[in-house]
Amino acid sequence: MELVVARVGRAHGIKGEVTVEVRTDEPELRLSPGAVLRTEPASAGPLTIETGRVHSGRLLLRFAGIKDRTAAEALRNTLLIADVDPAELPEEEDEYYDHQLMDLDVVLEDGTEIGRITEISHLPSQDLFIVERPDGSEVMIPFVEEIVAEIDLEEQRCVITPPPGLIDDRAVIASARDAEAEAEAGASPEAEKSGDDA
Template sequence: MQLVVGRIGRAHGIKGEVTVEVRTDEPELRLGPGARLATDPASTGPLTIETGRVHSGRLMLRFEGVRDRTGAEALRNTLLIAEVDPEELPEEEDEFYDHQLMDLDVVMADGTEVGRITEISHLPSQDLFIVERPDGSEVMIPFVEEIVTEIDLEEQKAVIDPPPGLIDDRAEIASSRDEEEGEAREEGDGSA
């Protein structure tokens, strides 16, 4: 199974180093020196990682054969793709690989359908599920224990208990706000 594990960003310096937007929760495993990665577009790869380091919170990589800024800039926006055994599981019981979570149905504890996970965004503070709703809109759900209460891979679902306002439709929020404002105006008129 092939998984996108990163996207090459800007060149850094003049010796062929690039910034990388990490799209895996195991960069030390997938993006370590010696890793050979397929690319999209395929014409830029495969690429083998020569060195890697973290600088100001960003992952910096240098690939074999890329020795200058021009070569590094030519790789910008290239997706890095790793070959992963679909049976491979994380070491910790409560950890998951992105490919295990993709396309899971997202439901509330009472069974109400929320949507389907279409993307997982790895941010510095937390991971987010990007969930496509049945109407085609998207909602972002923080992948934290307080909100995502259960991941059931056998049933192919993620159960959530979101705080108020996280997944409420904007129209519902606006209409309830309008109702509250209307009630406040009516109360104000009565007390004058």
């Protein structure tokens, strides 16, 4: 199975190093010296990692055969792809590979269907599940312990306990007065028009 583990960023210095945007929870395993990675586009690779180091919080890699800034810059935006055994599991108990989470059914604790995971977005602060709902719309679910209560790979489901408002139809209106005001605002388009004329 193929996993995208990083995306090449800009060249760093003049000796062929590049910054990389890491897309794996195990960079020390996937992006270590000696690793051979396929690329997208395929014409850029395969690439063999020669050295790796962290500089100012960013991972810098140098690939075999990439000796100067011009060659490094030519790799910008290239995706680095590792071959992973589909049966392989992360070392940590509560960690998952993206391919394990894709297509899981997302449900509430009472069994109410929310949708299924179609994409996982890796942001600097947290990961997000992009969930496609039965009506075709999408909702984003932060992959955090407070919201994702259970992941059951055998049952192919993800149980969530979202706070009010995260899933649009579960928003809670603070008071009856707010509900009345909202209903009145929706029922009187003339009020909006008169404001425009002023």
